Amino acid sequence: MKSFLIPTTLKDDTISAVKSAVNQAKDSDCEIILMISAETPDSYSSSYFLREMKTGLTASQEEILETCRYIVDRIPNCKLKVHNQYGLSSPIFKRIIEHFSVKLVILTNSYKQETKRIHQYLIQLAGNQKCPILHLGSEESKDGFNKALYIENANANMHVKVVQQFVTENFSFEIVSQTSNFDDNYENFAPYLSEAISKYDIDLLVETRKGEKIKFNKTKKENTNERLGLPVLSLYEELA
Template sequence: MKNFLIPTTLKEDTISAVKSAINQAKDTSCQIVLMMVADAPDTFSSSQFLREMRVGLTPSQEEVLEICRSIAERNANIKIKIHNQFGLSSPVFKGIIDTFEVKLVILTNSYKQETKRIHQYLVKLAGNQKCPILHLGAEKSKEDFYKALYIESEKAPMHVKDVQQFLSANFSYEIVSQTTSFNDNYEQFAPYLTEAISKYDIDLLVETRKGEKIKFSKTKKENISDKLGLPVLSLYETA
């Protein structure tokens, strides 16, 4: 069973994330967990704590949730679960992934743009987990992907054959081209990347990552998805 975790504030692109998860499932039984996080109420009163924990949705959020449920109901193998999480930490987040047997975290562009600290914290916690992460781009894209460009890390490269073996075992993606990391000289690489994406009909980027110490910055760092407008599958580098 391949289960999916989609952190969400129920913006419209959550619908695309759910459709993408369904396509990844490939007719196998799976559960899509829509997780909404909030800070734990700061009170010693149990009654007030319970009152503040009640989750109210706006009409637009209700509409997005209803559409997601409707899409899932068309697929007998798919189940949607809403998980409300109050308070978050690294052990708690790892426990959620383990409990729901999550095989892929899907991060939408709108969620990564959220300004509340707890949402930013979740994105950073996700990066430190060993679970693969699918970053959806800002632009509307296909819900399923086939041809990938592998961006090899300079510091700790994973051989393309090892990456392809993992992709073949867990997804339906084929690496059709590869390049070294270009974060520091994107402008120089941009024409070649654009040509490769067009030539090989690439619809997904694949990168690797390492766990990092969590820091918060006022300036948002532009990532690969922002630069090229394509979804990015991020794989955790194992030692």
């Protein structure tokens, strides 16, 4: 069974994330976990704690959740689960990944824009896990991915063939082109990237990542996903 974890605040693009999970599952049995996180109420009062823990969903969130359920209910081999998580730490998140046997974390654009500390913390925790992360683009993805551009990290100790082998074994698209990392020289690389994306009909980017120290910066660095607007599959280097 393939398990997909989607951290969410139940914005509109959660629906796109669920569709992406269904497309990635293909004909396999799958479980889609919508993870709704909230800070643990800071109080010694048990009544206040319980009252805060029972905060319900808005009408808009309920509608999005029902739409997600409707999509999954139409797929015989898939099921949807909602996991409410109060408080978060590295051991807890790792245990969630292990408990649900998560094969892919899907991050929506709206979730990455959330400003609450717990959501930003979860994103960084996800980056330190060994399971792949699919960063969705700002626009709704078409059904499935076909052709990918591999962005090679100069410090990565792996060849594109190793990455391609992992992709072939776990996903249904292929890497048709590659380029070196352009973080420090994006302005000069941009025309060549646009040409390659257009020429090869690229609909997905693939990159690798390493574990990083958790830190909260006031100024957020623009990532590849935001620069090019395409979905990005991020592979943990030890896994790939």
